[in-house]
Amino acid sequence: MSPRLRHLTTLDHLPRSAIERLLDSAEHLRDACAHGTRKLDVLAGRTVLTMFFEPSTRTRTSFELAARRLGADVVNLDIELSSVRKGEELVDTLHTLEAMHLDAIIVRHAQPGTAEAMVRLAMSGVSVINAGDGEHAHPTQGLLDALTIRQHRPDFSRLKVAICGDIKHSRVARADLRALTTLGVQDIRLCAPPAMLPPADEFPDAQQLADFDQAIAGVDAVIMLRLQKERMQATDLPDPSAYFQRYGLDPRRLALAAKGCLVMHPGPINRGIEIASEVADGPQSRILEQVSNGVFVRMAVLNEVLAR
Numbered sequence: 301m302s303p304r305l306r307h308l309t310t311l312d313h314l315p316r317s318a319i320e321r322l323l324d325s326a327e328h329l330r331d332a333c334a335h336g337t338r339k340l341d342v343l344a345g346r347t348v349l350t351m352f353f354e355p356s357t358r359t360r361t362s363f364e365l366a367a368r369r370l371g372a373d374v375v376n377l378d379i380e381l382s383s384v385r386k387g388e389e390l391v392d393t394l395h396t397l398e399a400m401h402l403d404a405i406i407v408r409h410a411q412p413g414t415a416e417a418m419v420r421l422a423m424s425g426v427s428v429i430n431a432g433d434g435e436h437a438h439p440t441q442g443l444l445d446a447l448t449i450r451q452h453r454p455d456f457s458r459l460k461v462a463i464c465g466d467i468k469h470s471r472v473a474r475a476d477l478r479a480l481t482t483l484g485v486q487d488i489r490l491c492a493p494p495a496m497l498p499p500a501d502e503f504p505d506a507q508q509l510a511d512f513d514q515a516i517a518g519v520d521a522v523i524m525l526r527l528q529k530e531r532m533q534a535t536d537l538p539d540p541s542a543y544f545q546r547y548g549l550d551p552r553r554l555a556l557a558a559k560g561c562l563v564m565h566p567g568p569i570n571r572g573i574e575i576a577s578e579v580a581d582g583p584q585s586r587i588l589e590q591v592s593n594g595v596f597v598r599m600a601v602l603n604e605v606l607a608r
């Protein structure tokens with residue numbers, strides 16, 4: 301059995317057994333708190349701090365709910381109102397917060413590698429959990445997407461998955477690729493305009509396709525991604541209606557996928573740009589299931605790194 305995790309900064313190098321343990325634990329926790337509302341006390345007396353340097357609705361709220369539902373105390377540092385705005389460096393903010401005796405810090409930052417840097421800089425035994433660092437990693441998103449697919453399509457060895465959109469700037473795409481390939485998925489297709497594809501050697505196991513009709517043909521799950529304007533130059537931005545024509549998921553394209561293909565998106569969605577409303581709100585959409593699973597996966601991760 302792989303050793304218990306102390307931090308979670310990326311899914312790279314995480315063995316299959318560790319990923320499966322976290323997914324099993326998320327399912328167990330979901331059953332233990334029926335409807336997600338019953339509170340457990342396994343993390344009573346533990347303190348968790350969230351620090352989000354980039355906007356978030358789903359990730360931050362679900363981490364906070366996850367910690368509370370396990371009985372931990374939670375503090376959310378408001379970056380805009382913090383001394384970060386007075387020029388305090390990350391290392392000093394980190395050591396200041398550590399001096400208040402925290403058990404875990406959940407961090408989102410625009411700079412790739414921030415969570416790993418915090419693991420290196422930390423002076424106490426604080427656990428660091430990455431909630432997204434630039435375009436690099438978003439491990440809990442990879443886990444919750446794998447869990448959502450597993451609930452519907454448990455045999456990953458024959459699964460076909462397409463990931464479409466702004467892959468180059470997407471930590472979600474990287475996390476999903478890592479999770480799914482580690483769990484044995486062999487057919488993963490990446491589809492994006494040429495300027496939004498990652499370097500071909502970054503994911504040698506995935507096929508890169510420019511034509512979405514071709515990429516989606518026969519897939520069991522399609523993961524759509526937002527255009528991450530915050531990581532692009534204004535000049536790189538495609539015209540929204542032309543983009544939707546070529547790379548948007550509409551009912552005609554979805555009909556090319558396998559019957560009952562799971563429609564996924566990490567959110568926030570941009571209706572009419574990467575996904576049509578009929579599809580986002582349609583019967584094959586798993587988007588809100590992903591959100592629900594996010595709470596259980598984050599409970600599993602907190603429980604793994606913090607349980608005594």
Ligand code: NCD
Nearest residue numbers: 358359432472526566567568
């Ligand atoms: C994503 C993120 O922040 O990386 N959202 C999320 O965590 N659910 C995707 C995005 O912002 O497009």
